[in-house]
Amino acid sequence: MSKKITIAIDAMGGDLGVNITIPGAALALKEHSDIHFLIFGDEARIRPILSRYPDLRDSSEVIHTDKFISNTEKPSVALRKGRGSSMRLAINSVSEGRADCVVSAGNTGALMAMAKMVLKCLPDVRRPAIASVMPTKDGRVVMLDLGANLSCDSEVLIQFALLGAVYSKVVSGKKKPTVGLLNVGTEDVKGHEELRSAAAVLERVNFAGHYHGFVEGSDIPMGKTDVVVTDGFTGNIALKMAEGVAKLSGMYIKDAFKSSPLAMIGGLLAAPALKKMKAKVDPRMYNGGMFLGLDGVCVKSHGGTDEVGFANAVMVAYDLIDNKFNDQVAAELENLMSQESFFTSDMIEED
Amino acid sequence: MSKKITIAIDAMGGDLGVNITIPGAALALKEHSDIHFLIFGDEARIRPILSRYPDLRDSSEVIHTDKFISNTEKPSVALRKGRGSSMRLAINSVSEGRADCVVSAGNTGALMAMAKMVLKCLPDVRRPAIASVMPTKDGRVVMLDLGANLSCDSEVLIQFALLGAVYSKVVSGKKKPTVGLLNVGTEDVKGHEELRSAAAVLERVNFAGHYHGFVEGSDIPMGKTDVVVTDGFTGNIALKMAEGVAKLSGMYIKDAFKSSPLAMIGGLLAAPALKKMKAKVDPRMYNGGMFLGLDGVCVKSHGGTDEVGFANAVMVAYDLIDNKFNDQVAAELENLMSQESFFTSDMIEED
Numbered sequence: 001m002s003k004k005i006t007i008a009i010d011a012m013g014g015d016l017g018v019n020i021t022i023p024g025a026a027l028a029l030k031e032h033s034d035i036h037f038l039i040f041g042d043e044a045r046i047r048p049i050l051s052r053y054p055d056l057r058d059s060s061e062v063i064h065t066d067k068f069i070s071n072t073e074k075p076s077v078a079l080r081k082g083r084g085s086s087m088r089l090a091i092n093s094v095s096e097g098r099a100d101c102v103v104s105a106g107n108t109g110a111l112m113a114m115a116k117m118v119l120k121c122l123p124d125v126r127r128p129a130i131a132s133v134m135p136t137k138d139g140r141v142v143m144l145d146l147g148a149n150l151s152c153d154s155e156v157l158i159q160f161a162l163l164g165a166v167y168s169k170v171v172s173g174k175k176k177p178t179v180g181l182l183n184v185g186t187e188d189v190k191g192h193e194e195l196r197s198a199a200a201v202l203e204r205v206n207f208a209g210h211y212h213g214f215v216e217g218s219d220i221p222m223g224k225t226d227v228v229v230t231d232g233f234t235g236n237i238a239l240k241m242a243e244g245v246a247k248l249s250g251m252y253i254k255d256a257f258k259s260s261p262l263a264m265i266g267g268l269l270a271a272p273a274l275k276k277m278k279a280k281v282d283p284r285m286y287n288g289g290m291f292l293g294l295d296g297v298c299v300k301s302h303g304g305t306d307e308v309g310f311a312n313a314v315m316v317a318y319d320l321i322d323n324k325f326n327d328q329v330a331a332e333l334e335n336l337m338s339q340e341s342f343f344t345s346d347m348i349e350e351d
Numbered sequence: 352m353s354k355k356i357t358i359a360i361d362a363m364g365g366d367l368g369v370n371i372t373i374p375g376a377a378l379a380l381k382e383h384s385d386i387h388f389l390i391f392g393d394e395a396r397i398r399p400i401l402s403r404y405p406d407l408r409d410s411s412e413v414i415h416t417d418k419f420i421s422n423t424e425k426p427s428v429a430l431r432k433g434r435g436s437s438m439r440l441a442i443n444s445v446s447e448g449r450a451d452c453v454v455s456a457g458n459t460g461a462l463m464a465m466a467k468m469v470l471k472c473l474p475d476v477r478r479p480a481i482a483s484v485m486p487t488k489d490g491r492v493v494m495l496d497l498g499a500n501l502s503c504d505s506e507v508l509i510q511f512a513l514l515g516a517v518y519s520k521v522v523s524g525k526k527k528p529t530v531g532l533l534n535v536g537t538e539d540v541k542g543h544e545e546l547r548s549a550a551a552v553l554e555r556v557n558f559a560g561h562y563h564g565f566v567e568g569s570d571i572p573m574g575k576t577d578v579v580v581t582d583g584f585t586g587n588i589a590l591k592m593a594e595g596v597a598k599l600s601g602m603y604i605k606d607a608f609k610s611s612p613l614a615m616i617g618g619l620l621a622a623p624a625l626k627k628m629k630a631k632v633d634p635r636m637y638n639g640g641m642f643l644g645l646d647g648v649c650v651k652s653h654g655g656t657d658e659v660g661f662a663n664a665v666m667v668a669y670d671l672i673d674n675k676f677n678d679q680v681a682a683e684l685e686n687l688m689s690q691e692s693f694f695t696s697d698m699i700e701e702d
Binding site: 010074091134135137147150151182183184186189191192207216217218219220221222232233236238239240241242243244245246247248249250251252253255256257259260261263265266267268269270271272273274276278280 | 570572
């Protein structure tokens with residue numbers, strides 16, 4: 001067996017807390033037997049569930065706290081009052097070198113605020129981003145930022161292009177993922193000044209990805225590029241819009257199959273095929289919002305997910321550590337900054 | 352028969368030009384026999400098609416021009432060089448009082464630039480918006496702005512809330528449509544400063560709609576509010592993302608039905624029900640991007656639509672004229688501005 005990877009789990013996070021985090025960790029352990037878990041949370045609630053998973057129990061350590069961050073807590077309050085919480089202690093374990101990474105299904109805003117404060121950004125990274133993976137026509141797309149930064153100047157967008165490209169390399173195995181900047185049209189003259197400045201730089205530098213150009217909203221699900229970069233306001237809204245439309249499509253189909261006896265029989269016959277299709281877009285498989293750019297790996301699992309989704313988030317964290325994601329980012333960033341062309345007058349104006 | 356409504360048609364606009372605009376106008380005439388059409392474009396191409404629709408021929412006048420604006424023309428170039436084009440002449444006919452409104456399936460950017468220059472905004476309207484109607488879980492939602500303004504200050508957003516509410520009243524018949532401001536979360540503290548300022552004003556004024564609060568991307572297809580207001584950058588991307596995801600869902604379903612003989616039989620049995628569902632979300636029924644806030648009604652039909660979609664755009668224009676949309680907007684705006692509370696220090700700071 002190779003060296004152990006230690007993953008800190010905020011056991012209390014998410015809508016179902018220990019009921020999904022513990023079984024989820026057990027599932028991930030089945031895939032990767034070299035994980036050691038630090039489980040932070042209420043021992044009295046963790047132990048009964050943990051006892052059902054002897055392998056996990058033997059590969060983990062429980063660190064008790066009866067404090068936790070609720071889903072409705074404001075980030076600023078969580079920062080001030082959440083010092084002893086399971087979320088905060090789990091993050092601390094990464095900054096203290098006791099864990100390689102942290103996974104939480106808790107309050108996104110609180111997690112980002114705490115992770116930013118405790119772990120800090122990687123050297124020369126201006127802002128962390130939240131990235132996620134979505135299904136497309138023929139594969140998957142990495143999209144960022146999904147809400148960590150409401151607005152982004154061109155330098156931040158360029159850094160996000162780099163972060164997204166390295167992340168895409170890890171999750172897709174592609175050598176040179178294509179990167180698009182999200183805009184209202186594909187012509188050079190379109191969009192905000194910061195987008196056009198970022199595009200001008202990305203066109204001439206060498207970095208982990210291949211810069212494709214501007215992409216539009218409809219290009220994301222069609223998989224035009226491997227990575228799509230945008231500000232956190234637009235990214236958050238576009239992602240949630242996509243989730244809403246996908247949900248609505250599912251509702252329409254269900255209604256259609258219920259609308260007549262013939263349709264019901266048709267639905268029964270097609271059920272296995274439709275189930276397979278549904279598995280392809282199963283949100284649990286795309287679960288794991290990555291916080292990119294932090295000096296420590298932090299993965300956010302959907303709050304409403306089940307153990308399969310949480311296990312997937314744990315495995316994303318595993319892959320990032322296993323692939324030395326942050327070392328790759330640091331090397332790529334140094335490479336980018338060594339290219340004189342990167343710092344131009346329009347960049348300086350931005351700041 | 353009531354008084355005639357005169358509608359100017361840019362016959363050359365759209366991917367298929369006269370092949371959809373003339374049959375589309377004929378279809379609309381079947382619904383509303385009191386329309387008189389002014390048809391602008393190449394007479395040699397219009398006449399042969401027009402001759403197939405005797406009713407339309409008798410209810411229309413052809414104004415010849417051999418100039419037209421291509422889909423790839425930049426708005427600035429269209430403004431400078433498009434003086435004699437079918438699009439421009441059709442818009443002119445509205446400003447000259449010869450037509451009540453104009454409908455074009457041509458280049459959106461050029462149409463907006465020309466309409467803005469020729470028709471101007473309604474008194475006290477700061478910016479025009481592009482609005483569209485989308486299917487939701489149980490009905491339809493009006494969304495604006497979809498690309499006319501990349502960024503919007505709070506006063507512009509407030510005006511868009513009013514424009515959207517009046518538009519929703521006309522298309523849905525609701526007395527007091529609910530209005531949401533698109534944001535990354537529903538709490539008061541979320542989002543850009545201009546959003547929070549707009550929300551603070553909308554909460555205390557009386558206007559055509561009922562202000563609901565902030566809405567998120569996923570709330571749009573779920574139909575949480577009748578109207579969703581956002582800036583043109585976010586709106587454009589969210590709309591196109593929705594179109595892309597809807598298209599992708601359709602592809603997945605088709606693939607599922609092709610994946611096994613049993614699924615194919617199931618698909619055949621369910622076909623009528625699925626067709627009915629598809630009709631419910633038929634983009635042609637939601638065709639007609641409205642330019643709201645201009646001193647003259649201008650409707651943009653999708654460039655790639657067919658005659659049914661174009662006819663629908665014509666009928667949207669008809670409804671707006673028939674309901675005296677712009678008079679309603681002017682009255683509502685006066686009412687809004689008469690409320691002292693509307694002008695507050697935070698509004699003045701914005702400008």
